[in-house]
Amino acid sequence: MSDISQNGAPKRTGSLLSKDARTAKRNRAESRFKLYGILAIAVGLLMLVTLVYNIVSRGTGAFTQTFVTLEVTLSEDKLDKKGNRNLDEIKKVSTFGYAPLIKDAIGKEVEKLGIQTDLPAKKQAAILSKSAAAQLRDYVIANPDKIGDTVEFRFLTNSRVDGYMKDRVSRDSIANDKSISPAQLDFVDQLVAEGVIVKSFNLDFIFGADASDQRPEAAGIGVSMIGSLFMMLVVLVLALPIGVAASIYLEEFAPKNWITDVIEVNISNLAAVPSIVYGILGLAVFINYMHLPMSAPLVGGLVLTLMTLPTIIISTRASLKAVPPSIRDAALGVGASKMQSVFHHVLPLAAPGILTGTIIGLAQALGETAPLLLIGMVGFIASNAPDSVAGGLLSPNSAMPAQIYEWAKRADPAFYERAWGGIIILLIFLVTMNTVAVILRRRFERRW
Amino acid sequence: MPTLWLVVSVLVLAAIGYVLGRKRALQSANGNIRELHSLPIYYGLNVAFAALLPALGVLILWLLAQPMIIDSTVSGMVPHEAIPEETTLGLVMSDVRRVASGLDAAVEQGVMTLAESHSLRAEAADIRARLGEVGVALGAEVKAEVLQAAQSYRRMTATGTHAMTLVVALLAVTGLAIAYARTHKDFRARNVVERGILVLLILAASLAILTTIGIVFSMLFETMNFFGLHSWKDFFFGGIWAPNFRGDSELSILPLLWGTLFISFIALLVAVPVGLFAAIYLAEYANNATRSFAKPLLEILAGIPTIVYGLFALLTIGPMLVDFFGKGGLLGVEWMAGATSVLTAGMVMGIMLIPFVSSLSDDIINAVPQAMRDGSLGLGATKSETVRQVVMPAALPGIVGAVLLAASRAIGETMIVVMGAGAIAKFSLNPLESMTTITTRIVSQLTGDTDFASPETLVAFALGLTLFVLTLGLNILALYIVRKYREQYE
Numbered sequence: 001m002s003d004i005s006q007n008g009a010p011k012r013t014g015s016l017l018s019k020d021a022r023t024a025k026r027n028r029a030e031s032r033f034k035l036y037g038i039l040a041i042a043v044g045l046l047m048l049v050t051l052v053y054n055i056v057s058r059g060t061g062a063f064t065q066t067f068v069t070l071e072v073t074l075s076e077d078k079l080d081k082k083g084n085r086n087l088d089e090i091k092k093v094s095t096f097g098y099a100p101l102i103k104d105a106i107g108k109e110v111e112k113l114g115i116q117t118d119l120p121a122k123k124q125a126a127i128l129s130k131s132a133a134a135q136l137r138d139y140v141i142a143n144p145d146k147i148g149d150t151v152e153f154r155f156l157t158n159s160r161v162d163g164y165m166k167d168r169v170s171r172d173s174i175a176n177d178k179s180i181s182p183a184q185l186d187f188v189d190q191l192v193a194e195g196v197i198v199k200s201f202n203l204d205f206i207f208g209a210d211a212s213d214q215r216p217e218a219a220g221i222g223v224s225m226i227g228s229l230f231m232m233l234v235v236l237v238l239a240l241p242i243g244v245a246a247s248i249y250l251e252e253f254a255p256k257n258w259i260t261d262v263i264e265v266n267i268s269n270l271a272a273v274p275s276i277v278y279g280i281l282g283l284a285v286f287i288n289y290m291h292l293p294m295s296a297p298l299v300g301g302l303v304l305t306l307m308t309l310p311t312i313i314i315s316t317r318a319s320l321k322a323v324p325p326s327i328r329d330a331a332l333g334v335g336a337s338k339m340q341s342v343f344h345h346v347l348p349l350a351a352p353g354i355l356t357g358t359i360i361g362l363a364q365a366l367g368e369t370a371p372l373l374l375i376g377m378v379g380f381i382a383s384n385a386p387d388s389v390a391g392g393l394l395s396p397n398s399a400m401p402a403q404i405y406e407w408a409k410r411a412d413p414a415f416y417e418r419a420w421g422g423i424i425i426l427l428i429f430l431v432t433m434n435t436v437a438v439i440l441r442r443r444f445e446r447r448w
Numbered sequence: 449m450p451t452l453w454l455v456v457s458v459l460v461l462a463a464i465g466y467v468l469g470r471k472r473a474l475q476s477a478n479g480n481i482r483e484l485h486s487l488p489i490y491y492g493l494n495v496a497f498a499a500l501l502p503a504l505g506v507l508i509l510w511l512l513a514q515p516m517i518i519d520s521t522v523s524g525m526v527p528h529e530a531i532p533e534e535t536t537l538g539l540v541m542s543d544v545r546r547v548a549s550g551l552d553a554a555v556e557q558g559v560m561t562l563a564e565s566h567s568l569r570a571e572a573a574d575i576r577a578r579l580g581e582v583g584v585a586l587g588a589e590v591k592a593e594v595l596q597a598a599q600s601y602r603r604m605t606a607t608g609t610h611a612m613t614l615v616v617a618l619l620a621v622t623g624l625a626i627a628y629a630r631t632h633k634d635f636r637a638r639n640v641v642e643r644g645i646l647v648l649l650i651l652a653a654s655l656a657i658l659t660t661i662g663i664v665f666s667m668l669f670e671t672m673n674f675f676g677l678h679s680w681k682d683f684f685f686g687g688i689w690a691p692n693f694r695g696d697s698e699l700s701i702l703p704l705l706w707g708t709l710f711i712s713f714i715a716l717l718v719a720v721p722v723g724l725f726a727a728i729y730l731a732e733y734a735n736n737a738t739r740s741f742a743k744p745l746l747e748i749l750a751g752i753p754t755i756v757y758g759l760f761a762l763l764t765i766g767p768m769l770v771d772f773f774g775k776g777g778l779l780g781v782e783w784m785a786g787a788t789s790v791l792t793a794g795m796v797m798g799i800m801l802i803p804f805v806s807s808l809s810d811d812i813i814n815a816v817p818q819a820m821r822d823g824s825l826g827l828g829a830t831k832s833e834t835v836r837q838v839v840m841p842a843a844l845p846g847i848v849g850a851v852l853l854a855a856s857r858a859i860g861e862t863m864i865v866v867m868g869a870g871a872i873a874k875f876s877l878n879p880l881e882s883m884t885t886i887t888t889r890i891v892s893q894l895t896g897d898t899d900f901a902s903p904e905t906l907v908a909f910a911l912g913l914t915l916f917v918l919t920l921g922l923n924i925l926a927l928y929i930v931r932k933y934r935e936q937y938e
Contacts, residue, residue: 032832051756245648267656274915339646
């Protein structure tokens with residue numbers, strides 16, 4: 001035994017109270033090792049902070065938008081030449097017919113405020129969004145009796161002007177930009193000074209629909225939010241009962257044999273299958289084979305159900321397992337059947353845990369994108385919110401993460417701001433769901 | 449939606465059955481609950497289940513089987529001469545289906561009468577124009593054979609749906625009647641109901657198996673089709689990925705696999721050291737306060753959706769790397785052309801995997817018995833020496849399992865590589881170049897206009913199957929290692 005220590009360590013000389021070189025070295029190695037650990041955690045936390053900072057700093061811009069307030073005269077000789085207020089004839093005037101009205105309105109505003117500018121009228125009107133004429137037309141069609149009056153409107157400016165107001169666009173960055181000129185930015189400055197152009201909160205981003213890739217200023221996430229909502233509804237209605245039923249069988253009734261083993265191994269493997277594989281499954285089975293409609297939230301919900309089931313089954317089984325056997329024994333002892341003991345006693349006691357697991361599974365499904373791309377829930381799809389439950393399930397729609405992906409793909413940097421803003425909304429949903437799950441767990445968790 | 453109404457009426461029937469069954473049982477016991485074998489609720493449920501379950505079961509099976517049967521019968525009717533060169537039966541069948549749904553739409557919108565739609569002849573009427581009116585666009589003129597097939601397709605679908613409604617309704621009523629007739633105070637209703645519930649539970653549990661079978665078969669069939677159109681040797685052993693629409697695509701998985709593995713390797717290079725050291729610190733050094741603060745924060749990283757990481761890669765990390773390595777960058781080199789690259793995707797994926805590695809390793813390190821640490825510390829080893837020479841070797845199999853699980857995650861990850869890795873398939877060792885992966889190609893081959901008869905689309909299924917097998921293999925291996933290791937100390 002004694003020769004072991006003779007081989008390695010050199011013989012110690014001197015006082016025990018003073019550190020020798022070797023101990024000092026070992027101690028240095030110790031603190032180095034500890035430092036690596038601290039560094040690793042710091043790196044992780046730093047990444048989290050960077051991510052959150054990035055999202056917040058780049059996304060909050062999407063919640064404000066630059067607006068121009070103008071008084072537009074809805075002149076009768078342009079919109080309703082015959083003067084008989086026939087809605088079909090009014091509808092014949094296309095958005096091109098409304099453009100002169102806007103041009104006049106800007107001209108009048110400039111005159112009223114006495115702004116000195118040598119910008120031609122057409123260029124002045126070009127600071128507005130392309131959606132302004134459509135907005136005017138929709139208003140006139142909804143209120144044909146207003147023709148001939150002067151009405152105050154709040155128009156969106158185009159995305160370059162909006163970017164200028166948010167410091168995304170500067171006079172240097174638009175050197176090669178055909179859609180805006182420095183002279184127009186000077187004009188914008190003058191209007192800002194007069195209070196005609198203001199930046200204010202943009203509710204349409206939260207509740208509106210996506211817009212074509214020419215009009216980033218008008219794009220909103222609302223309709224795809226409804227798509228996500230319907231998908232979550234499908235997931236909740238299908239995955240919760242099926243998941244709970246499967247877990248009850250596996251945990252309480254299944255005999256120990258190879259079939260049960262196969263099912264169990266299967267479930268833990270399904271939990272780790274890449275999500276895109278579920279997308280392929282959905283495309284092949286639900287769309288190509290069953291001919292369910294492409295891009296429908298129902299199909300998305302079905303795919304996400306299959307994807308979430310393993311998660312829900314695993315967490316439900318854990319919470320069923322946590323209910324002590326004495327509860328079951330007591331129920332059986334007073335004459336309950338096995339089924340009654342499970343449904344009347346074990347299941348209610350496991351409910352908070354099941355609910356927590358379900359919410360976490362739903363949150364995971366809400367953020368999932370890849371399978372949705374394969375079943376066509378991406379692209380400029382729905383411009384209106386669905387009008388009924390069946391429409392919401394079957395008519396083409398997008399989902400929040402797919403909408404964000406769609407924005408990130410487009411060329412105009414103004415859409416990037418939308419994408420980050422969409423992420424803020426998505427994360428608000430996820431944080432809320434996870435917080436509810438944590439609170440439920442804290443509030444109702446029982447230690448036996 | 450006649451099917452929806454069918455389901456609703458069966459549900460209503462079941463509800464009525466519940467009330468009737470409960471009432472009849474109580475009547476047979478003269479209103480005295482004690483005379484009944486089971487609680488009254490079970491008699492009601494028995495009748496309701498008898499009306500509901502067989503009917504709904506048949507309905508689901510019918511809905512699944514009918515398209516398959518009709519498809520195979522109708523495609524048997526299309527003569528071989530009617531299939532033009534360069535197309536397949538599948539394409540002709542999709543034409544047939546489109547014409548059929550067009551005719552349905554025309555009848556529904558009142559452009560055509562039902563009788564007219566059945567008696568249409570391709571020679572007589574300009575079907576393409578008339579279907580165009582109702583918003584069904586057809587690529588070419590409708591051939592007589594296709595029209596005929598479409599009409600029998602419609603006839604069979606209509607007959608099938610009628611028959612289904614009839615059978616389901618009949619089953620529901622018969623079930624209700626039989627169960628109602630059997631309801632009596634001595635009837636062992638609870639046992640029957642519980643057996644029924646047990647069957648439902650078993651069905652739910654076997655859905656997991658069905659999903660797996662569905663995954664495997666849905667990809668296997670299309671992969672077979674793909675290998676019918678494209679040589680498997682080129683897929684597995686070719687060196688070039690170059691899909692085109694002239695029909696001479698080179699579709700080899702190897703360059704994609706290389707991109708996938710390269711990006712996953714970089715991701716693990718980031719995630720494993722950081723995750724492992726974080727886990728060691730949290731398990732061995734941190735006090736309770738630090739632990740309860742840092743662990744949940746790190747785990748937030750795991751809960752962030754991958755689309756967020758994708759955007760982070762595309763708009764933050766990518767441009768940042770270009771600032772360093774790109775043209776006019778801080779290092780003065782011109783190594784990077786665009787924001788998408790292997791390094792971009794790999795780094796971001798690594799960040800995503802940090803909590804995955806750290807929480808798995810944390811569990812494994814904590815599972816190492818305290819006695820082993822005490823023994824080492826008692827011999828005079830420092831803490832870090834204990835970790836390196838005692839805890840780590842003991843935890844190694846588990847940590848290898850954790851790394852394998854992380855690798856399988858990285859290989860199957862989609863959004864980060866779709867947004868951060870680029871689209872060029874090649875073999876290169878330069879991490880600053882953009883490369884593409886298996887998952888990226890699956891997405892790009894299956895989105896947009898897809899033609900399920902071309903090898904360029906079908907290759908996605910072969911890629912998906914390869915991906916599935918690859919990740920499944922890694923998972924099984926990892927779970928096996930982790931489980932085996934756990935047994936060692938329990």
